[in-house]
Each structure stands twice: as C-alpha cells, then as structure tokens.
Amino acid sequence: MDQLISIILPVFNEEAGIQTTIDTLLNYVEQQKERYELIFVDDGSKDRSIQIIEKSMNQYENIKLVKFSRNFGHQLAITAGLQYATGDAVVVMDADLQDPPEVIPKMIQKWHEGYDIVYGKRMQRDGETIFKKVTASAFYRIFKKMATIDMPLDTGDFRLMNRRAVNQLRKLHEQDPFVRGQVTWIGFKQTSVMYHRQERMAGETKYPLSKMIKLAVDGITSFSMKPLQLANIFSVVPIVSGIFSLGYLLISGTYSLASVGVTILLFTLGLLLLSVGILGSYLGRVLDQVNNRPRFIVSETEGFQERNIHHLHARQSQN
Ligand code: UDP
Ligand code: MG
Numbered sequence: 428m429d430q431l432i433s434i435i436l437p438v439f440n441e442e443a444g445i446q447t448t449i450d451t452l453l454n455y456v457e458q459q460k461e462r463y464e465l466i467f468v469d470d471g472s473k474d475r476s477i478q479i480i481e482k483s484m485n486q487y488e489n490i491k492l493v494k495f496s497r498n499f500g501h502q503l504a505i506t507a508g509l510q511y512a513t514g515d516a517v518v519v520m521d522a523d524l525q526d527p528p529e530v531i532p533k534m535i536q537k538w539h540e541g542y543d544i545v546y547g548k549r550m551q552r553d554g555e556t557i558f559k560k561v562t563a564s565a566f567y568r569i570f571k572k573m574a575t576i577d578m579p580l581d582t583g584d585f586r587l588m589n590r591r592a593v594n595q596l597r598k599l600h601e602q603d604p605f606v607r608g609q610v611t612w613i614g615f616k617q618t619s620v621m622y623h624r625q626e627r628m629a630g631e632t633k634y635p636l637s638k639m640i641k642l643a644v645d646g647i648t649s650f651s652m653k654p655l656q657l658a659n660i661f662s663v664v665p666i667v668s669g670i671f672s673l674g675y676l677l678i679s680g681t682y683s684l685a686s687v688g689v690t691i692l693l694f695t696l697g698l699l700l701l702s703v704g705i706l707g708s709y710l711g712r713v714l715d716q717v718n719n720r721p722r723f724i725v726s727e728t729e730g731f732q733e734r735n736i737h738h739l740h741a742r743q744s745q746n
Contacts, residue, residue, distance in 0.1 A: 430515045431462045432535070435508030436522040437501050438467050442474040444629030448524050449483045449490075455528040456487075461535065464489040467522070468508045471498035501633070502604050502642070505584060509593055518587045519606075523627045526585035530622045534587035543615035546579060546586035546607075547622045554626025559639075566643050573651040578611045579619060586610065595724055605646040612650070615726055649718070652711040659704030662697045669693030 434452065438445065449465075456463040467480050469492060477494065484490045493511055495504065505519050516538055520526040526547060534545040552560055567580050584607055588596070595613045596606075611617070634642075647654065672690040676682065 433512035433514030437504030439470040468504040470504040544617040546582045548619040549624040552624045655707030662700030666697035
C-alpha cells in the first residue's frame with residue numbers, strides 16, 4: 428500500500444492566493460508516488476476562501492475542509508488539523524505557498540531514513556519586512572536562553588511528523604498551544620532540511636504585531652518558568668541595599684528616623700519580592716500540573732518479551 432501523506436493548511440482570509448495554492452499542490456501531488464490528502468482548516472475566514480476551497484473539492488477527491496466557527500488562531504488551526512489527519516505522515520504548511528511543496532519529498536526521504544520529525548529550517552526569508560526578521564530572530568534567541576526545551580533556531584511550523592509523533596502531539600491539551608515548542612518537547616528523532624522561505628505569493632500577512640506578541644508570550648509561558656522567578660532576582664537589589672544601609676547606620680551611629688525607616692523599608696521590600704518569587708515557584712508547579720502533559724514519553728522498550736537465552740547459556744557451559 429502506498430503511504431498516505433496528510434498536508435495541513437491553516438487558512439485565514441486567503442482568498443487572494445488560495446486558488447494558486449490549490450493548483451500548485453494538486454499539480455505537485457499528481458507527480459508523487461505517495462497518496463495525499465489536503466486538509467484545509469478554515470480559521471474563521473470572512474472572505475471567499477471557503478467557497479474557493481469547496482469548489483476545488485470537485486476537482487480532487489482528497490481535499491478536506493475543517494471549518495472553525497470563528498477565528499481561533501493559527502496554532503489551534505494546526506492543532507485541529509492534527510486531529511483530523513489520517514496520514515502515515517503529516518506535513519504542516521502555510522496556505523500562502525511560503526513553504527514550497529518541493530521540500531516535502533526531501534522531508535519524506537528523511538522520514539524514510541528513520542526520523543520521526545523533519546522540520547524545515549529557513550536559510551533565507553524573502554519578502555518579509557526587516558522588522559519581522561529582526562523580531563523573529565531576537566525571539567528565537569531569547570527563547571533558546573529561557574526555555575526548558577532546545578527548540579531549533581529559525582524553524583517555523585513547516586514540518587513533517589510521522590504517525591507516532593502526531594499521536595503524541597494529540598495527547599497535549601494546552602489551551603493556547605505553541606505548536607513548534609510542543610513538537611520539540613515530545614522528543615523522538617528530529618532533524619531538519621534547509622529551505623528557502625519564499626515571498627508570500629498573494630495577500631498580506633495574517634500575523635499582525637498583536638498576534639506575533641501573543642505567539643511569543645504563549646511560547647515563553649508554555650516552556651519557561653524563568654519569568655516566574657524574576658521576583659527572586661529582583662529581590663537582591665533591595666536586600667543588598669538594605670544591608671549597606673544597615674551597615675552605614677551601625678558605623679555612623681546616627682539613628683535618624685529617615686535612615687532607620689529607609690533600612691526597614693528596603694528589607695521589607697526585599698522580603699516581599701522574595702515571597703512573590705516563592706509564590707512563583709509554586710505557581711510554576713501548578714501550571715505544570717494544569718498543563719497536564721504526559722510526564723514522559725517512551726519511544727521504545729526492549730527486553731520485555733520472552734527471550735530464549737537458556738539455550739545460549741547451555742551451549743556456553745558446554746564449551
Ligand atoms: N492563519 C490562520 N489564522 C490566523 C492567522 C493566520 O489560520 O489567525 C494562517 C494563514 O492563513 C497562513 C498561516 O496561518 O496560512 C500563516 O500565516 P501568515 O502566512 O499570515 O504568517 P507569516 O507567514 O506572515 O508569518
Ligand atoms: Mg505565510
């Protein structure tokens with residue numbers, strides 16, 4: 428049986444270019460030996476995107492459409508797509524052809540070599556504003572410093588995942604998922620293929636600054652507890668100043684209301700911040716528990732089946 432590849436395409440107001448995307452993908456899948464299903468997830472588009480996709484469903488039997496009741500956001504559209512995909516491997520890509528389909532066979536090849544997850548790594552980004560490039564690059568580098576997962580730099584949501592990776596992702600139930608982080612988090616064998624990120628072929632970005640900030644905040648708050656511990660670090664300033672102030676008091680021996688008051692105030696502030704930091708540590712544990720991710724993921728087990736080593740022992744002792 429030929430393998431089935433699901434392609435998930437989140438769509439939000441893409442009427443300007445969605446027809447080209449469909450045509451390009453249909454032309455692509457025709458030339459492949461694998462079978463394909465194209466799953467469009469409409470994230471509450473208010474334009475003609477849905478009609479255009481529906482029309483194309485007469486052209487190719489393996490086009491599927493999941494419609495959201497309103498705009499829930501790109502990450503949840505991907506998450507929904509993963510619930511509906513039935514393929515042996517699943518590819519997620521933008522509906523604006525920024526992620527070229529020609530990269531998919533390279534991903535499939537890596538999958539056949541034994542990798543569970545193959546992400547597209549951007550070596551160049553065309554047609555994106557300097558602002559976007561600089562903020563994206565800064566975000567990934569800050570994220571790397573803060574996060575508990577080692578997310579590869581310069582990767583987005585363009586990637587292939589095999590069935591066992593998708594099944595694990597489907598067990599994550601975060602309310603505001605940061606999918607690329609989740610994918611890193613589940614582990615397994617991961618690798619990348621380099622690609623040249625194209626210019627959006629029509630329409631404009633559906634990621635205004637507000638959505639970019641939300642994505643960045645979701646990413647950091649789902650995979651880093653560091654911000655919760657900031658209060659601990661900040662508490663050092665008043666505590667150290669308090670010690671100096673106390674020292675000054677004792678040495679100079681001038682116990683004015685102001686100097687004693689300032690010393691007490693500094694220590695109080697330090698303790699207050701420290702308490703907030705302690706609360707943060709507990710909150711972090713609560714967050715972890717509420718996220719309810721599996722505590723670990725086993726990729727394989729060995730040696731649990733009955734093995735016939737008695738014969739081996741017998742033979743060895745004869746020699
Ligand atoms: N998208 C979505 N919901 C949103 C925003 C974007 O489903 O709220 C889709 C969009 O149609 C596109 C993909 O997610 O297929 C990535 O968005 P976009 O191309 O605008 O982001 P960029 O490539 O500019 O970062
Ligand atoms: Mg795009």
